[in-house]
Amino acid sequence: MNNLKLNNIINKYLNTKNIKDNSVNGIQIEGKKNVKNILTCVSINNYIINKAIFYKIDTIITHHGILWHNNLPNIIGIKKKRIYKILINNINIFSWHLPLDIHPEIGNNVIIANKLNIKIIQLPNNNFPVLIGKINTKKKIYQLIKKNKNINFLKSKKKKIKKIGICSGLGEKYLEKTILKYNIDTYITGEILEQSFYVIKEYDINIIIMKHYISEIYGVKKLGEWIKKNFSLKVKFLNTFDIYENSFYKKERKK
Numbered sequence: 001m002n003n004l005k006l007n008n009i010i011n012k013y014l015n016t017k018n019i020k021d022n023s024v025n026g027i028q029i030e031g032k033k034n035v036k037n038i039l040t041c042v043s044i045n046n047y048i049i050n051k052a053i054f055y056k057i058d059t060i061i062t063h064h065g066i067l068w069h070n071n072l073p074n075i076i077g078i079k080k081k082r083i084y085k086i087l088i089n090n091i092n093i094f095s096w097h098l099p100l101d102i103h104p105e106i107g108n109n110v111i112i113a114n115k116l117n118i119k120i121i122q123l124p125n126n127n128f129p130v131l132i133g134k135i136n137t138k139k140k141i142y143q144l145i146k147k148n149k150n151i152n153f154l155k156s157k158k159k160k161i162k163k164i165g166i167c168s169g170l171g172e173k174y175l176e177k178t179i180l181k182y183n184i185d186t187y188i189t190g191e192i193l194e195q196s197f198y199v200i201k202e203y204d205i206n207i208i209i210m211k212h213y214i215s216e217i218y219g220v221k222k223l224g225e226w227i228k229k230n231f232s233l234k235v236k237f238l239n240t241f242d243i244y245e246n247s248f249y250k251k252e253r254k255k
């Protein structure tokens with residue numbers, strides 16, 4: 001499949017042109033014209049690029065790409081090293097960020113809601129990327145917390161888990177807005193910053209922190225499956241959670 005044609009098809013499916021985002025969504029670096037072998041990942045990094053070269057991958061599709069509107073535009077440091085390797089190996093880099101968080105079928109938030117048996121009240125959108133939902137049974141949520149030791153759960157003193165806001169990745173920005181606008185009792189997100197712990201305590205809500213990486217595996221993986229099914233291309237997802245993010249936490253725990 002032609003690389004620019006694939007880019008157009010995915011942009012259309014993910015509604016890229018109507019979504020305002022910090023990420024440069026769609027094709028970021030042009031490589032081989034003919035796409036045959038795709039590697040999907042949550043974040044571009046040196047390990048991913050080396051693996052792509054080793055496995056003769058022609059296209060990388062990532063949730064967190066190389067080019068961001070608010071980043072330093074200079075091609076220096078690790079950005080230079082990555083781009084150099086990508087160009088001499090003629091690899092396409094595609095990235096879809098917010099379009100893969102808020103998509104109504106394969107978005108991170110919708111998939112998290114489905115996995116946890118959360119009934120959707122309001123889908124996330126370009127202006128408000130938080131999914132609002134409610135549950136009848138907490139069973140799936142408690143199973144998830146129990147099964148995955150990377151997930152943190154801070155329980156409210158008084159509020160039961162009923163009305164939920166889901167925001168994959170750094171859900172910081174929308175935490176208080178979601179509490180005030182939708183009167184949620186529970187917030188599910190990837191990560192939060194220090195100041196959010198006071199917001200959580202003072203509004204006394206439940207919070208489930210999945211880790212940024214884990215909350216954003218779903219969308220890009222599903223996009224890969226969608227491409228595989230519709231265009232018969234080879235697609236493989238590579239998980240680097242244990243090599244990067246999780247290895248830092250492990251080292252901290254050992255000290």
Ligand SMILES: [Zn+2]
Binds near residue numbers: 064169170212
């Ligand atoms: Zn993210």
